[in-house]
Amino acid sequence: GTIRRAIKLSEVSLDPAAMRVQTLPTGLRFIDDAFPFGGPGRGDMVAVAARPKEGKSAFVLFAALHQLIANPDAHLLYALGEMDPATIVKRAMAAVSGVELTKIMLVGDPVRGATAEEYDRAVAAVEPLLDRFEVLETPFTAADIRSEAVAGGNAIVVADYLQAVQPATASGSRVVDVDQIGQDLRDLARDRGVTLWAISNLTKNAAGGQAVNIGNAFRDSGRIGNEVTSAFMCKMPKGLEESIEIGEPLPPVHPLTWRCLANRHGEPRNIECFFDRPRQQFRAMQFGGPSS
Numbered sequence: 001g002t003i004r005r006a007i008k009l010s011e012v013s014l015d016p017a018a019m020r021v022q023t024l025p026t027g028l029r030f031i032d033d034a035f036p037f038g039g040p041g042r043g044d045m046v047a048v049a050a051r052p053k054e055g056k057s058a059f060v061l062f063a064a065l066h067q068l069i070a071n072p073d074a075h076l077l078y079a080l081g082e083m084d085p086a087t088i089v090k091r092a093m094a095a096v097s098g099v100e101l102t103k104i105m106l107v108g109d110p111v112r113g114a115t116a117e118e119y120d121r122a123v124a125a126v127e128p129l130l131d132r133f134e135v136l137e138t139p140f141t142a143a144d145i146r147s148e149a150v151a152g153g154n155a156i157v158v159a160d161y162l163q164a165v166q167p168a169t170a171s172g173s174r175v176v177d178v179d180q181i182g183q184d185l186r187d188l189a190r191d192r193g194v195t196l197w198a199i200s201n202l203t204k205n206a207a208g209g210q211a212v213n214i215g216n217a218f219r220d221s222g223r224i225g226n227e228v229t230s231a232f233m234c235k236m237p238k239g240l241e242e243s244i245e246i247g248e249p250l251p252p253v254h255p256l257t258w259r260c261l262a263n264r265h266g267e268p269r270n271i272e273c274f275f276d277r278p279r280q281q282f283r284a285m286q287f288g289g290p291s292s
Helices: 056-070 085-097 101-105 116-132 142-152 174-192 238-246
Strands: 045-050 076-080 133-137 156-160 195-201 230-235 253-263 269-276 281-290
Touching: 045 056, 045 174, 056 076, 056 085, 056 116, 056 156, 056 195, 056 281, 076 085, 076 142, 085 101, 085 116, 085 133, 101 116, 116 133, 133 142, 142 156, 142 174, 156 174, 174 195
Parallel strands: 045 195, 045 230, 076 133, 076 156, 156 195
Antiparallel strands: 230 253, 253 269, 269 281
């Protein structure tokens, strides 16, 4: 293994440029203001948890794409647990262009598909980002994600989702395996100075509306709270939670809260926003203030 040595503090640079916290902001204040230094930081691991269909992958993709837009030298690596590359491109097209995802998916259909003008607009919006956007298809381990991130020089890494990452060596306990995966991803963020977004399913208790904290929100993990810099879980309006439970269709645009469960470097702050499902976009409602 790696041999570590004690470091004299005289070796730490006191140059202002070295002291300043390095961030990779999204350029969207309603997201960036939830982080203490004005955006997700280099070296940060940000966990985002929600139930199925609540928009956790859409939210992280939207945020990561805007990090790419706001930081022209940054590269994004997206580890795909369930989606294929074509699907993530379609979602990205909608998220950055505002053309509805269904229309993009049905392009060529004269009734329900995107018009030529809409499709060209979606392509023009996403195409400049694609050279800086790589995907890693399942199956993969945390070591695979690290290897690809290092090779690609990626500053932004998304693991979608945490439970889809395979252990290098299975321990026989899923909790132990996921906790080790979380630690490995945290080490990647710190060692390489990347923003690492870790998407997670909620535990059954959290999904069932019971009291939630950083220690009991993330499925198959007891220690993720020890690894993350910031953590958010989706809180849907009560009526919409019930709609998801019974399979009723959701309104195309609705409010939701990303409740901050932890913020290691500052005061926990929620992200209050509207989710435009057809366009896979999020927009500000108001700044959430201190998390309750």
